Amino acid sequence: MNIDHLKDKFDLNELEVSILTYIKKNQKNLKNITIRQMAKDNFTSTSAIYRLCNKLKFSGYSDLIYHLSDNHHTHISTKNFEHYVPQFNQLLKKHQNSRIIVFGMGFSAPIADYICQRLTLNGFYAMSVIHTEMLDENFQDDSLLIIISNSGITNRLIDFVELAHKQHIDMLCFLANKNSKTYQYATLPIIVGTYNPFSHDNLVPNTFFGQVLITFESLLYSYLSPKK
Numbered sequence: 001m002n003i004d005h006l007k008d009k010f011d012l013n014e015l016e017v018s019i020l021t022y023i024k025k026n027q028k029n030l031k032n033i034t035i036r037q038m039a040k041d042n043f044t045s046t047s048a049i050y051r052l053c054n055k056l057k058f059s060g061y062s063d064l065i066y067h068l069s070d071n072h073h074t075h076i077s078t079k080n081f082e083h084y085v086p087q088f089n090q091l092l093k094k095h096q097n098s099r100i101i102v103f104g105m106g107f108s109a110p111i112a113d114y115i116c117q118r119l120t121l122n123g124f125y126a127m128s129v130i131h132t133e134m135l136d137e138n139f140q141d142d143s144l145l146i147i148i149s150n151s152g153i154t155n156r157l158i159d160f161v162e163l164a165h166k167q168h169i170d171m172l173c174f175l176a177n178k179n180s181k182t183y184q185y186a187t188l189p190i191i192v193g194t195y196n197p198f199s200h201d202n203l204v205p206n207t208f209f210g211q212v213l214i215t216f217e218s219l220l221y222s223y224l225s226p227k228k
Helices: 003-010 014-025 027-032 035-041 046-055 061-068 082-094 108-121 132-138 155-166 181-185 208-224
Strands: 099-104 125-129 144-149 170-175 188-191
Touching (some): 014 027, 014 035, 014 046, 027 061, 035 046, 046 061, 082 144, 082 208, 108 125, 108 208, 144 155, 155 170, 155 181, 170 181, 181 188
């Protein structure tokens, strides 16, 4: 729960922020906390909590508890990607204070933007680029390069991947084509779906980009989740 975001979005006052902080601290036990108990613990009235429920667009206290309870959260399954988790976590941990460059061309560009923003919101120093010329300027020895490419065989991409490989830059790549230099040079190649050379045909469903988002969110969730 991002309390600062909720504060700005719903124009919450200090008391309401305090209540949300209380909810966050007690997220695993919310279903056992009555509205009267919550009001008592926060030195306020039940009316104030009802007003908070309304501000957050919940129908009432039970609705708020249901949606904010830790037990209700959608636990994204990493079953299909669990073999990538250890190395993914290792790369993000290694580069938590490094520059992360997210690169995608064509339809991959908005996916790169999304991944960049998600990383930035979670404290990483990330930037999204769409021109290979910008990459040369931002390379550093400790950079992490994240690439999104369905085929992994675009000429401009290959030139860039080879350059990064020569400079020993860590590369995390989301792609569908195992038979590509991008796959061969990647520090961690993550295969998403099955490569279809006819995927650009408008009559053929292209699920690659949607699957990349699901895969990335699943792996990021694994990295950010408290270790049990």
